[in-house]
Amino acid sequence: MATYLDFQFYFFLFFVWFVSTLLVRSIANQRSKSKTTIHHPPSPPALPVIGHLHLLGSVLSKSFQTLAYRYGPIMRLRIGPSNSSIVVSNATIAKEMLRNHELSFVSRPDFGASDFDIYKGSKFVNAEYGIYWRFMKKICMTELLAGAQLNRFVDIRKQEMIKFLEILAKCSEEGEACDIGADLMTMTNNVICRMAMSTRCSSNADESKEIRELVKEILDIAPNFSLGEMLGPLNKFDLFGYGRKLKTMLLQFDRLVEGIMVEHEKKKTDGEKERKDMMDILLKIYGDETAEVKLTRKDIKSFLMEIFMAGTETVSVSLKWTLAEVINHPEVFKKLREEINTVVGPTRLVEESDIPNLPYLQATVKESLRLHAPAPLVFRKCREDCKISGYNILANDRIIFNLYAIMRDPDSWEDPTAFKPERFLVSSMDNHVHQQQVDIKGSQNVFNYMPFGSGRRGCPGASLASTVTQAGIAMAVQCFDFQVKGADKVDMEEGSGLSSGMAHPLVCYPITHINPLEFTTSSATVYHEV
Template sequence: MEQTQPTATPSKKDMAVTTITDLHFYGVALLVCSISALLLRYLRHPKAKAVVNHPPGPPALPIIGHLHLLGAILSKSLQGLASRYGPIMKISIASSSAIVVSNEIFAREMLKTHEMVFVSRPHFGASDFNIYQGSEFVNAEYGTYWRFMKKLCMTELLSAPQINKFVDIRRQEIMKLVEILVNSSTKSSAIDLGEELMVMTNNVICSMAMSTRCSSSADQSKEIRRLVKDVLDLAPKFSLGEMLGPLAKLDLFGYGKKLKGLLTQFDDLAEGIMVEHEEKRRQSGGGEGGGERKDMMDILLEISRDESAEVKITRKDIKSFLMELFMAGTETVSVALQWTLAELINHPEVYKKLRDEITTVVGSNRLVEESDIPNLPYLQAVVKEGLRLHAPAPLVFRKAMEDCTINGYDILENSRVIFNLYAIMRDPNSWEKPTEFVPERFLTSSGTEKYYLNQVDIKGRSFNYMPFGSGRRGCPGSLLASTVKHLTVATLVQCFDWKIKGGEKLNMEEGAGLSAGMEHSIVCYPITRFNLLENSTLTE
């Protein structure tokens, strides 16, 4: 596999220029924000209404609201504010406001007792520049189209039978990753583990979605990965649109134009792959692949041709769904893998326990397989604990469909609600030693045996633990993400030890952005223990 070239370290001059550019950007943003807020204040003429009992919140400044209280890592900033103002609070940034929920009690009431009130998701500034607007699934209004696509995900696209059809693809991609790490070990060279995990997860998802992967230069999947990364890099910048109110539509900083350009490139690429799939179908005589394994695009194209389908999906709908799949899948799965492996490397006693379990269950003559996972409770506990501390998406957004009262507080129709999973899953009222990496919290013992705590699962039914959300709007890809994560973690623990470059422990500082990735790369020297290149035997 083609190796990723290391990124050059920016010079002090470059850093200074970047800092000045950032200061200029935020200065202009604040000015425009102020003008926008003043315009809204003088243009609005609200009707008189009864007194509303809003949730509490910190004192706000004129125009900017609570902007000055929020840092680069929004989930941590909101957690800090919640510790002072309560587990449900209202915050505002210029013309935009939101209700923030930070404990399981309020989460349970809103996501279970009043689930249908909070079953939709809000739209953000980027929607004005999204060429797939109207075809989105992830942020679609709760209605016929969303229900149809969710049902399609759960019964076909991301169902257990469909995922199981691609077990060989996942094994193949993980083996390629292992081969890269073994070669690095042989050369005693350091490797950016996070970058390699990103490539691996992208290959898995592209293979399952469109039967393509980035194994060589100029490959379709490699181009998809570049486009998805560029779109995700733009996402935080669109948060500015929430402060600008109606002026956001003017695209003052050009991010809307850039987003349209990236999505158009993806659209052209996806269209070409769709044409290839359709041509293959014609060559097979119009059948559905002659019994061959169908990828997600095959299934979606087949449904688009079905005149009896409940909803007629279009080519635009298909491409929009695939783009959302790549954005939600590649980034979140690879980030979750990085965090869990980093925690394991920094906790050698946990690493040893996990390896001992794998050796006991799997033995010393073969690699761990997906079929072994149910028999590896400590592995499952490690994965769960990694997701508890580092949720793939630490903030979950919902919108109130109607007025609602929660514990005496009024939540008005169309209010945005932020469920801070980062705070909920680190709440000291729900978890003992909430900031520590302790997989044993998900196990119960009986004698010398360990049993998995089934009542605490990843589906969000325990409202103090919902790394993939909860209820109807829970992530439909959680099974795929969980499968990839379990197998990858088990394989790398079975095959390698690690020596950290430049220190004894990895830096666990969180990075800015919506995916809550690591601020610092996992740069390590892999030390081969299970050498696949030498007849798959354990090295001493």
């Protein structure tokens, strides 16, 4: 009897599924006949449920590039049951979208993590293009990340870089190998924390140390949400538990930053600070009743979290890749050191103020960013139906600009996979487009080079990232030689997921060329303000 009832139950479920499928297909067919034919971009053959997931490897940017060779520079991919995206892989189509139709592609999509983000509604990086986003972008460019504000913290950045050099010097003296990538991450964390709220993340203060650890944990867990994206609507159920972990960490971060905000507010009553950090500026806007947009405490904490995450990841990844490329190319290393010796000499450390006089250094960093963009995949959302290269792009379609492919496109770059800083020198004429004229922050006229994005949605921290990368590389090359542990060269394998990190740690033996301790003692005093 039980077997018969089970059979009836399963037969009923099958019948419901079968009728539902026929009904849905009938409605879809009727709609497709009644509407104008939509000319989608080309797409590879897909499998049921998983779509094109089986065509993707662990490094998404490389997988997209491989598919673009076969299906073209604009294609439609479906990853999972409902997640479809338009992938763009060359400069011509990127220009058509980001310049000719910029306002149609000026928004960014939400991701699965947004359902568990306590700062949802206060995000700046992925905020909808509107009043709030425009206001935050304006204060970024005019106050928070403006040139004058960055210049106020030159000594802070130098102090943190000197501490990094001291670690290398100690390893050199003891003949020990150094995990340079981890130390670069610490250095960039400290720079960002001190510029944001005048505290060092690696100090002995429990609060500061906890903030640093939380940011690292959030950065570590972030790539896991790309897996949830493939589940479509099921992602809301948080099947892997990453959402709950993220929420717990964000609540901890929120409590810690709230305490630091209260301390800043107390200090304000004792008189104006000589040097205002980002939190001081944001709190001033928070208290301004006449401000164009009324900021909340939640908005401030959300912005600081994004600064910690984006700033730390962007700068440390850029430093690590650039140093790895320089180590692997001794001729580049030699030219860099010769340029530094000529301009700076052996009696002092390179300063940020020297960078404009070091064109080969600038070219080296530009070339590294071309091959290793901090974010190789840039996401946008279509705001309205439009036509691109003869294809229909629909409102709310997700767009992925594959910077990895765009900046390695043989139609734009000669010998595109080779590391050649010379291509960015003014005297270089080996490219049919004048590559030396490209802007590291993204130009509205050049779309084959945009390591920090382009247009309105370009990264507002590009100047800070490039400055820290250039100064950090210059100091390292000026003071040390490097021997890769257990190998002749650095393993340049890319890490998996959405980021552009290296798959393997950058572990080297530093060999002292000029001891930084001989002329940095007086300048290594740490400015500490909580």
